[in-house]
Amino acid sequence: MALLEIEDLCVTYRTDEGPVPAVRGVSLSVDEGTMLGVAGESGSGKSTIAATVLRLTPASATVTGRVLLDGEDVLGMSFGRLRAVRWSEAAIVFQGALHSLNPLHRVGRQVAEPVHLHGSGVTRRAADGRVAELLDQVGLAPRLASAYPHQLSGGQKQRVMIAMALACRPRLLVADEPTTALDVMVQAQVLDLLTSLVRDLGLGLVVISHDLAVLGSTCDRVAVMYAGRVVEEGPSAEVLDRARHPYARALSAAFPTIGDQSARFAPRGLPGDPPWPGDLPTGCSFHPRCPDAVEMCRTEDVRLRPCGPGHSAACVHVPGVPA
Ligand SMILES: Nc1ncnc2c1ncn2[C@@H]1O[C@H](COP(=O)(O)OP(=O)(O)OP(=O)(O)O)[C@@H](O)[C@H]1O
Ligand SMILES: [Mg+2]
Structure with a gap:
């Protein structure tokens, strides 16, 4: 099937x-x-x-x-x-999504959102660990979790969107x-x-x-x-x-x-x-x-x-x- x-x-x-x-x-x-x-x-x-x-x-x-x-x-x-x-x-990375990252929040917090949404009771530490894993998976240095979207290039932002989409496997x-x-x-x-x-x-x-x-x-x-x-x-x-x-x-x-x-x-x-x-x-x-x-x-x-x-x-x- x-x-x-x-x-x-x-x-x-x-x-x-x-x-x-x-x-x-x-x-x-x-x-x-x-x-x-x-x-x-x-x-x-x-x-x-x-x-x-x-x-x-x-x-x-x-x-x-x-x-x-x-x-x-x-x-x-x-x-x-x-x-x-x-x-x-199933997850979707929407058209133009790289422009929809919230400029006020650090990247890591945004990638963690679906992790918290779908895993009730996930500790902050576990979520941080998952964020580091996801950033690594899309070829970004885990330290970028503390960056704000304006500090990233277009390609890096697109990778962040893909990391978010992969958050819940x-x-x-x-x-x-x-x-x-x-x-x-x-x-x-x-x-x-x-x-x-x-x-x-x-x-x-x-x-x-x-x-x-x-x-x-x-x-x-x-x-x-x-x-x-x-x-x-x-x-x-x-x-x-x-x-x-x-x-x-x-x-x-x-x-x-x-x-x-x-x-x-x-x-x-x-x-x-x-x-x-x-x-x-x-x-x-x-x-x-x-x-x-x-x-x-x-x-x-x-x-x-x-x-x-x-x-x-x-x-x-x-x-x-x-x-
Ligand atoms: N919410 C909506 N209300 C009315 N018409 C819509 C709506 N969304 C899309 N359409 C129309 O449906 C058609 C298909 O739109 P769609 O966005 O799926 O095309 P697309 O192939 O993704 O185009 P693009 O390459 O520009 O992204 C277009 O004619 C568009 O104007
Ligand atoms: Mg389209």
């Missing part, structure tokens, strides 16, 4: 302008000790999926489908059970854009850290990023989202080098490969903007921007089809082969 299994997830926000279908029938799964990357442009629904994993969507959201955490349906859990599961079974970690605000070298260090946590702790990890190249180099599998749907999913190398959906192809071509001089890898942009989820094009939502669109794409809303071992894409040009 997969550690996280998302089945036919749909999330629609109620707004004054009408319903906004942010996630439209997404299925994904993550095994223990593996890393799933979720890529896609701004507004494609990535953070909304992250929020549903621990039922953290706002009251204005209607959620249907299934989110199974180790076989248990998160959407049907009682609030008591949900409280117990958050932090200790979750089996699943969701990291939403963990490297976005960081420079390239620090980005690589944070990704190395996440990879080592998967390897050493056997964590199941979901990493969200708009940067497919970042995900491709670290994740086992990658899902590419467009307008609330997964349009391609498969082993990272396959999706990066042999993307079948024109949007996934454009996304992988948008990043230059260092050292590759061939024109095939010249970075290319994609014309147009992603659609507003409240007013989606007919047929395939990508067709107005698609270089390969044919008449059928205006009317046919193709779902994911197998296009190789463990690899699927949602495009009329994918004939579909046995998985």
Whole structure:
């Protein structure tokens, strides 16, 4: 059984302008000790999926489908059970979370918060010991526990957020854009850290990023989202080098490969903007921007089809082969 299994997830926000279908029938799964990357442009629904994993969507959201955490349906859990599961079974490092550290409190106190929250009667000494262990685990000197957030670099703050998320030994970690605000070298260090946590702790990890190249180099599998749907999913190398959906192809071509001089890898942009989820094009939502669109794409809303071992894409040009 997969550690996280998302089945036919749909999330629609109620707004004054009408319903906004942010996630439209997404299925994904993550095994223990593996890393799933979720890529896609701004507004494609990535953070909304992250929020549903621990039922953290706002009251204005209607959620249907299934989110199974180790076989248990998160959407049907009682609030008591949900409280117990958050932090200790699954934890989320939210997008932009490194900016949400409280500037008035020392880092150690903030990392200790979930330890106290979930371990009633934990002594101060035991909590301090756990904080030192956690900081060490994310590659920070334990003496930084007494630092204030403004004394840390962006990369160090992101490590602190990851340490906090690990405080109650979750089996699943969701990291939403963990490297976005960081420079390239620090980005690589944070990704190395996440990879080592998967390897050493056997964590199941979901990493969200708009940067497919970042995900491709670290994740086992990658899902590419467009307008609330997964349009391609498969082993990272396959999706990066042999993307079948024109949007996934454009996304992988948008990043230059260092050292590759061939024109095939010249970075290319994609014309147009992603659609507003409240007013989606007919047929395939990508067709107005698609270089390969044919008449059928205006009317046919193709779902994911197998296009190789463990690899699927949602495009009329994918004939579909046995998985
Ligand atoms: N609370 C909300 N109320 C209404 N609409 C929302 C709400 N949260 C998100 N949305 C809309 O849902 C869609 C998906 O948003 P989401 O934040 O999941 O995208 P994302 O892929 O994480 O984008 P980004 O890369 O910018 O973080 C967007 O169109 C967004 O405007
Ligand atoms: Mg987001």
